[in-house]
Amino acid sequence: MGQKTTLEERYGNKGTALGHVRGLGASKGGTHHWLMQRFTAVGNLLLVGFLMVSLVLLPNYSWATVHNWLSHPVPATALALMMVNTFYHARLGLQVVIEDYADTPGNKLALMLPVAVLLVGGAAFGLVSIARIALGGE
Amino acid sequence: MADRPLSPHLQIWRWGPHMAVSILHRATGDGMALVGLPILIWWLGSIASGPDAYATFASIMGSPLGMVVLVLLSWAFFNHMSSGIRHFVLDIGGGYEIDTNKRWSIGSISSGIILTALFWAAIVLI
Numbered sequence: 001m002g003q004k005t006t007l008e009e010r011y012g013n014k015g016t017a018l019g020h021v022r023g024l025g026a027s028k029g030g031t032h033h034w035l036m037q038r039f040t041a042v043g044n045l046l047l048v049g050f051l052m053v054s055l056v057l058l059p060n061y062s063w064a065t066v067h068n069w070l071s072h073p074v075p076a077t078a079l080a081l082m083m084v085n086t087f088y089h090a091r092l093g094l095q096v097v098i099e100d101y102a103d104t105p106g107n108k109l110a111l112m113l114p115v116a117v118l119l120v121g122g123a124a125f126g127l128v129s130i131a132r133i134a135l136g137g138e
Numbered sequence: 139m140a141d142r143p144l145s146p147h148l149q150i151w152r153w154g155p156h157m158a159v160s161i162l163h164r165a166t167g168d169g170m171a172l173v174g175l176p177i178l179i180w181w182l183g184s185i186a187s188g189p190d191a192y193a194t195f196a197s198i199m200g201s202p203l204g205m206v207v208l209v210l211l212s213w214a215f216f217n218h219m220s221s222g223i224r225h226f227v228l229d230i231g232g233g234y235e236i237d238t239n240k241r242w243s244i245g246s247i248s249s250g251i252i253l254t255a256l257f258w259a260a261i262v263l264i
Binding site: 038041045048052055056057061063064066067070079083086087090093094097119122125126128129130132133136 | 212
């Protein structure tokens with residue numbers, strides 16, 4: 001280092017400097033993960049905010065009151081979106097924790113698979129429950 | 139793991155608010171993912187299943203221990219939300235000066251506690 005060399009001397013004449021290093025870092029990628037974490041964070045701000053305000057405004061928490069509230073289109077839509085958004089955000093967050101504390105690629109995979117399955121399953125269960133409340137009638 | 143020296147870990151640094159806000163962000167996020175989301179879908183599933191299932195949910199989560207869990211979860215949300223907004227500011231390159239960083243770290247932890255108190259006051263009063 002320190003000597004002045006041209007790009008061609010350093011990298012040969014094929015491809016760009018970026019092309020030679022892209023994907024070689026320890027994490028392989030991450031921009032999409034980072035962006036989706038932020039996008040879903042903004043979504044959560046709105047959607048969980050909607051749930052918290054709704055919980056404050058509900059007159060009581062009897063089954064009839066809560067069921068009637070969630071059978072309306074706007075709360076049902078908001079909570080359905082919240083299922084997708086919060087579970088996606090949770091998956092991204094838990095992935096970072098697993099990557100930080102699991103030491104080998106095998107352990108990472110062994111933790112990530114059940115986490116992904118449980119979170120997709122949980123979101124699906126929530127969506128089916130909301131659909132039944134919103135579409136199931138009395 | 140390769141047998142190589144590790145970087146200095148937690149015990150070597152002087153504890154500061156920026157460290158507290160960082161680990162609280164992770165702890166509250168994990169708490170909501172591992173405890174909050176299961177309770178959330180249990181709640182939705184019990185509403186969908188009918189009054190009897192909902193009564194079981196309400197009696198367990200309405201018990202003193204259940205209420206403690208709900209209060210902690212609401213705090214986890216407001217704390218994670220506050221430090222998450224702080225993250226957005228850091229993402230656009232603001233708030234890295236030591237004084238500012240310290241002030242906003244303490245601010246986001248305080249905001250989490252204050253919003254939790256306001257939330258439960260509103261639940262009780264409205």
